Amino acid sequence: MSEPGTHDFRTVSSRLVYSGAILALRLDQVEMPGGRIAEREVIEHHGAVAVTAVDADGNVVLINQYRHPIGRRLLELPAGLLDKPGEDPLDAARRELAEETGLAAHTWSVLVDVSLSPGFTDEALRVYLATDLYETDRPEPELEEADIEIVRMPVSEAVRAALSGEIVNATAVAGVLALSTARTGDLPLRPADAPWPGMPTAFLDRKAAQRDNS
Numbered sequence: 395m396s397e398p399g400t401h402d403f404r405t406v407s408s409r410l411v412y413s414g415a416i417l418a419l420r421l422d423q424v425e426m427p428g429g430r431i432a433e434r435e436v437i438e439h440h441g442a443v444a445v446t447a448v449d450a451d452g453n454v455v456l457i458n459q460y461r462h463p464i465g466r467r468l469l470e471l472p473a474g475l476l477d478k479p480g481e482d483p484l485d486a487a488r489r490e491l492a493e494e495t496g497l498a499a500h501t502w503s504v505l506v507d508v509s510l511s512p513g514f515t516d517e518a519l520r521v522y523l524a525t526d527l528y529e530t531d532r533p534e535p536e537l538e539e540a541d542i543e544i545v546r547m548p549v550s551e552a553v554r555a556a557l558s559g560e561i562v563n564a565t566a567v568a569g570v571l572a573l574s575t576a577r578t579g580d581l582p583l584r585p586a587d588a589p590w591p592g593m594p595t596a597f598l599d600r601k602a603a604q605r606d607n608s
Contacts, residue, residue, distance in 0.1 A: 401427045413604070416440060416475065417515075418597050438597035439517035443487040444473035446505055446569040447497060447524040453546035454570060455527070456561075457494055460538050469545060469555070470563045471521065476593070479602055483593065484586050487522045495544055496532035499524035502586035506572040509592060510564060516594040521569040523583060549574055 406423040413419075418438040426432050447455040460467050474490035476483060484502060491497055505523040535542065547555065552570045555561040561570065576583060 396427060406431055413600065416477070418600055435514055437515035437517070438600065439515055439594065440597055441476040441483070441594045442473055442517070442519035442565075443476060443483050443490060444471040444519055444521045444565045444569060445487050445491045445499075445524050446471055446521055446573050447491060447495070447499060447527055448549070448573070449527050449546065451546075453548055454552045454573070455495055455497065456545045456547055456552070456566065458543040458545055460541055462538075467543075468563045469561045469566060471566045471569050473519070473565055477598065479598060483520050483590060484522070487520075487524075491524060492530050493533055493535070494539065494542060496529055497524075497527050498530040500526035500528070504584040504586060504588045505576070506568055507590060507592060508565070508568050516596060518592050518594050519565060520590055520593070521565065521572065522586065523573060549577070 402425075404425045406425055408423070409421045411419045411421055416439065420436050420438065422434045422436055423431050424434050449455060455472070456469050457472055458467050458469055472491050472494040474486060474493070476486055478486070487502070488498065491499065501524070503523045505521045507520050508518060510517045510519065549570070552561065553574045556567045556570050561567055575581070
């Protein structure tokens, strides 16, 4: 038995069970400490970006959007998937902010990186802070986005909403609380082009391989 924290969790075999539009499910056989082989279900998912946009009045720009899996609307940050091969995460964040709010920003930085549920998925996202906002062209929204309501909320109120359970979207909670903590502690943020070693690529690579083999 290896010392705690030193075991190499080697994947003995892996089997693809399902591959859809935004995720894939695979079953991995993984070597545990002591030699036992255990099965782990893994959801491969696109990476994602989100934007904590703060206007000149100190309001966070949120969106109220319908989410079908839970059957209700949630207060969220503007966000979207990294589903275009080779797209820079910052460019994707700029695109999503414009598409969902009609806003752009002069100043960008990395606010926080989050692994959303590492017990079963590689899904991760980067939350940017965007300030010095201005209006820009917004493409004609489609599907759920055609119903988006834009909500501006003071940072302190957004924090209270997160702690009271009014804001429950994990990305929004992380972004709002990270912003409040950074400002309260006068903590430095990373530049917008900071490396992101945890950005998931397995599902995008899989889709690209499927296209190449078709």
